Amino acid sequence: MKLKSLILFCLIFFSSSVAVYAEMADAVYRRLDLPIIGDNAHAGLIYHYDNEAETRYVIHSAGGSFGSPNSVRTGDWEAFLEGELYLGKRTKRNPSYTIRKLIIEEAIDQIGANYWAQNPWAQWNEPNSSPQSGDGYFRCDGLVEYCYEQAGINPCDNNTSLYWGGPVYQFNQFSTAIQTTPEQVVMSFPDSVDSNTPTVAHRTEITLKANARDTHSDLSYRSPYIFHYAQYVNGGWSDWSEIGRSEDSMPFTIPEKNTLYAFCVTAVDNDGNAQNSVSYYLKHAQxxxxxxxxxxxxxxxxxxxxxxxxxxxxxxxxxxxxxxxxxxxxxxxxxxxxxxxxxxxxxxxxxxxxxxxxxxxxxxxxxxVPKYNLSVASAGVSGVEINSLPSNSSGITDYVVSDISAGTSITLSAPENHDNKEFSHWTGCDTASQTDCNIAMTSNRTATVHYNDAPSEYQLSVNALGASNVQITSSPHGFGGITDYEKTHIAAGTRIALTAPLTTTGMPFLNWSGCDEISGKTCSVAMSSDKRVTVSYGHILKPPVSPLPANGAENISVTQNLEWINGGGADSFDIYFGTIPPPGESEFRIKQSDLKFPVKNLAYNTTYYWRVDAVNSNGTATGTVWEFTTQPEPVYLSGDFNKDFIVNEQDLEELRRHWLQSEDHNNWSEKYNLDRVADPRTGKQIINYRDLAVFADNWLKTNE
Missing domain, CATH: 2.60.40.10 (Immunoglobulins)
Structure with a gap:
């Protein structure tokens, strides 16, 4: 069944809403009454058509009193007619779209110009000095004439005749304008024009797409396309319904699935002329x-x-x-x-x-999550006890741990010796460190620990620290000696006990190191590998005590001796001193054996931090951080030149040596100028009776 006539629908739609059609840049005229004589008509230029608002716009010099500002303006069709009778549309040589665009661009540049000035009469078609500057003058027909001339078309050959003849004269010089409509109006979706093979849509949300062109005025500058649809229901087509107006695409929601639809589009140009596409068909599949x-x-x-x-x-x-x-x-x-x-x-x-x-x-x-198996084997020996982290992978070789989650990290640890054989290395690990094997479970894995035959003989080294030539006895006999010494070719598995004296050369026994077991002065080792043991002698090292100034003391002199008492065992002391708590390496001052460290020229009213570390051949005992705060800066009376807080004969002697010296004297010193009044005769500062008066006043104060 065929669709109802879309063409009829669209023609009725446009003829009912737009009464006048004209191309962009056509000259349009309206009049006041008949017959047309003189300047009782008005002229303008068609600008463009707003399809969304169904409104045509005109650029014209609207008029008013001579010289009225902002006469050239854009207005809608009703503002142009002002209720008067429409005369018609005119043009010359049926300009192309390019020429029409030049005419309109020139008219836009003249927006804001004044209405024509009658005196001088030439100011009836004078352009703006720059686009829309508003300093030009135009009569309505003068604006039309000027814009056409700038595009290379001369409607009226005689401007004098135009000036006196007005818009009616210009109207008669033009030709009747020829109308065009949009061309090649098509839809690209849907794109089937056969209802038997419609475009198939699989979704209910679709986007309609259209295309067209216009060779004279271009398409409407706003929403040039009007989309319509009809639905095939109950054996027939519904009436056309407008979907909306837009640019070249329009979203559409299909109302019912598994239904055939028809679509068409109307293209509208900048003159308000319209052209319809053929019908296109679409079916929404199940x-x-x-x-x-x-x-x-x-x-x-x-x-x-x-x-x-x-x-x-x-x-x-x-x-x-x-x-x-x-x-x-x-x-x-x-x-x-x-x-x-x-x-x-x-x-x-x-x-x-x-x-x-x-x-x-x-x-x-x-x-x-994949699960993997870990096999742990041993080579060179059997039955090796393996510890692990996590602990659930421990066992005795050879063994298998099953169902380990992918990504689990496992560390296996083997003993250094097993069955008189020594650990050699691991294989099958991601990384290995000494007797440890690290594995990440990204697949089934096998790790093997290798052992080699252990050597049958080992070496024992016995050394002393803090003393020398220490006599060491042993059990069994034969492994003692005087430090430092070595015993070689000791059979594997031999157990040896070494005993050191309580004192040697006046130094007391401190401890053993490197032993398997220690009991008092006795060190025991089992020769399963080369061994090195050390006996240490010396006094027990303790940090210094009893600081002076006392910790936290205040009002301390800026010249001071820092003193302390040896806490025990120290041969020397490392001194740290400064204003940054706690004093670090940058505050290290000296290593000394004295129990006193002098400081001077300290800053007033400042907290200082100090530390004394005890040092001997066995190491260092770090001391406590102590602190003290210096005295506030003292205030001296005028005349106390030697700053002993007493103004007396010693200060008077200094004042005498500078008596009557002026500020240009070689030995002049501001220090003795106690009174700041200049000599009235010379205008210079001088040490005289005025300074003596200040001195005497303070003498009395300090000796009251």
Whole structure:
């Protein structure tokens, strides 16, 4: 069944809303009454047509009193007519779109110009000095004439005749304007013009697309396309319904699925002229939704041969046409999990899931955390006890630990000796450090610990620290000696006890180191490898005590001796002193054996921090950080030249030596100028009786 006439509908639509058609840059005229004589008519230029608002705009010099500002303006059609009778539209040589555009661009530049000035009469078509500067003058017909002339067209050959003849004269010099309509009005979606083979839509949300051109005025500058649709229901087509006006695309929601629709588009140019497309057909096919979910992990990226079906779980795809065949592909690994299987597919192959959409469908991809086995073996020996972190991977070689979660990190630790054999190395580890083997479980793994035959003889070294030539006795006999000494070719497994004297050369015994066991002055070793032991002598080293100034003391002199008492065992002392707490390496001052450290020229009213470390041949005992605060800066009376807080004869002697010296004297010193009044005769500062008066006043104060 054929559609109802879209062409009739569109023609009725436009003829009912737009009464006058004219091309862009056509000259249009209206008059006051008949007959037309003189300047009782008005002229303007068609600017453009707003299809969305169904409004035409005109650029014209609107008039008013002579010289009225802002006469050249843009107005809608009603503002141009002002209720008067429309005379007609005119042009010359039927200009192309390019020429028409030049005419309008020139008219836009003249916006803001004044109405013409009668005196001098030449100011009736004088342009703005710059675009829209507002300093030009135009009569309505003068504006039309000027804009055409700038585009290379001269409507009136005689401007004097135009000046006196006015718009009516110009109207008669023009030709009747020829109208054009948009061309090649088509739709690119849907694109089928056969209702038997309509374009198929799989979704209810679609976008209609159109295209057209106009060779004279171009398409309407706003919403040049009007989209319509009709629906085939109950064996016939519905009336056309307008969807809306827009640019070259229009979103549309299909009201009913599995239904045939017809669409057409009307293109409107900048003159308000319209042209319709043919009818285009679209059918919405039966559609379904499928859901893709995951188990064991989340956010699995799913690929597909159709990019519309890809996504990250969990997601769904709607409006899928019935009968569509879908193949989804999951990754083999996702985060720390591994692909297991698909569920809900028609068929599967590896990580692929394939199904045909005949109804709403759910498919699930399953992932599991893989489990691996760890085998721990030994070479060169058997039955080696292996410790591990975590502890559940420990055992006695050879053994296997099963069901270890992927990504688990394990450290295996082997003993240094086993069955009279020595540890050699690990194999099969990611990294190894001494007797440790580190493994990350990313697959089934095997680690092997290797042992070699142990040597039959070892060496024993005995040394002393803090003393020399120490006599060491042994059990069994034969392993003693005077330090430092070595014993070689000792049979493996031999147990030796070494005993040191309580004192040597006046130095007391401190301790043993490097032994398997220690009991008092006795060191015991089992010769399973080369051994090195050390006996230490010396006084027990303690940090200094009893600081002077006392810790936290205040009002301390800026010249001071820092003193302390040896806490015991120190041969020398490292002194740290400064204003930064606690004093560090940058505050180190000296290493000395004295119990006193002088400081001077300290800053007034400042806290100082100091530390004394005790040092001997056995090491260092770090001292306590002590602190004290210096005295406030003293205030001296005028005349106390030697700053002993007493103004007396000693200060008087200094004042005498500078008596009557002026400021240009070689030995002049501001220090003795106690009174700041200049000599009235010379205008200079001088040490005289005025300074003596100040001195005497303070003498009395300090001796009261």
């Amino acid at each position: 559609t379904f939704t499928f859901f893709v979910r995951s188990s064991g992990t989340a956010g699995v990226p799913i690929d597909s041969q159709d990019s519309d079906f890809t996504g990250a779980t969990d997601y769904f795809i709607g409006d899928v046409e019935s009968g569509t065949r879908v193949t989804l592909t999951a990754p083999l690994n996702q985060k720390e999990t591994q692909f297991s299987h698909w569920e809900g597919c028609d068929e599967t192959s590896g990580t692929d899931c394939t199904f045909t959409v005949t109804a709403d469908k759910n498919v699930v991809v399953h992932y599991t």
